[in-house]
Amino acid sequence: MYNDNLKKEFIMPDQKLIYESILNEINDLKNKDAAAVIPYLVEKLSELYALADKYQTKIELMQAQLEHSELFFSLPEVLLMSRSKLPYVLINAGDLVPPGENFYEAEAYGGVGHIRWTGPDRINNFHVPVDRSSERIMRLKIAAAIKPQVITSIKLYIDGQLITYEIEQQDNMFELIATLPVVDRVQDTLISLFVPYLFSPADVDTSSSDNRRLGVAFHQLEVM
The missing domain is CATH 2.60.120 (Jelly Rolls)
Structure with missing residues (x-):
């Protein structure tokens, strides 16, 4: 649950912007040549992958820091x-x-x-x-x-x-x-x-x- 909350906080806002950009481009396909749009989609999907990888590393670092905290232990x-x-x-x-x-x-x-x-x-x-x-x-x-x-x-x-x-x-x-x-x-x-x-x-x-x-x-x- 904690990991899911971190993903929502750090990743989802940026993901939404990229998804909206892709969706707008797809909606314009009827006015464009499909072959011309494919490189754009590949670029945006690559951005999504890099974004997810970046924040996954950040989440793992934060979890490691919390693991060393006495907050996870009760006397x-x-x-x-x-x-x-x-x-x-x-x-x-x-x-x-x-x-x-x-x-x-x-x-x-x-x-x-x-x-x-x-x-x-x-x-x-x-x-x-x-x-x-x-x-x-x-x-x-x-x-x-x-x-x-x-x-x-x-x-x-x-x-x-x-x-x-x-x-x-x-x-x-x-x-x-x-x-x-x-x-x-x-x-x-x-x-x-x-x-x-x-x-x-x-x-x-x-x-x-x-x-x-x-x-x-x-x-x-x-x-x-």
């Missing part, structure tokens, strides 16, 4: 949890229990522990049982196995609200740091990580057979 509701809330929570990629959905298997990384690549989707949710009766600091560590531009494109949400964060780089880790304000509630805190750009190792290295869609290499989430 889950924060569920009421009966478990106790903690003053300190640490989630590691190497934990026996995976940190959530949309993670691949844990992998050893650079002598610092483990990582888990995010993917194949663009959003990861952490349900964190942290006590929010006082201000907390969140530190999200991501292995420096990707371009810095990917890190700066990340969006973080706390309980569905977009937040700002600072980035620090130490050795082979990026650290995303944000403040969690005080809230009076019994629900878990929902921390959502949105990674707009995914890649496949096979696309980067033609000798690789790894076709997984990867986001970032998650290492650790700490809330204190």
Whole structure:
């Protein structure tokens, strides 16, 4: 439906002008030699083809841009949890229990522990049982196995609200740091990580057979 609407917006007005021009020429056929009109019709049909091709490319570009937008993703509701809330929570990629959905298997990384690549989707949710009766600091560590531009494109949400964060780089880790304000509630805190750009190792290295869609290499989430 979205693609059809774009075609109506971009292509149909120009198409109408060309169609009307052709129709007028056909209506005048009775006053002209048919052989003289054929080149004109061929020219106009070629214009139509070029026009459709031009705007199809434009539509595909716009769709690709929207595909990388979080507008196509919805965050889950924060569920009421009966478990106790903690003053300190640490989630590691190497934990026996995976940190959530949309993670691949844990992998050893650079002598610092483990990582888990995010993917194949663009959003990861952490349900964190942290006590929010006082201000907390969140530190999200991501292995420096990707371009810095990917890190700066990340969006973080706390309980569905977009937040700002600072980035620090130490050795082979990026650290995303944000403040969690005080809230009076019994629900878990929902921390959502949105990674707009995914890649496949096979696309980067033609000798690789790894076709997984990867986001970032998650290492650790700490809330204190």
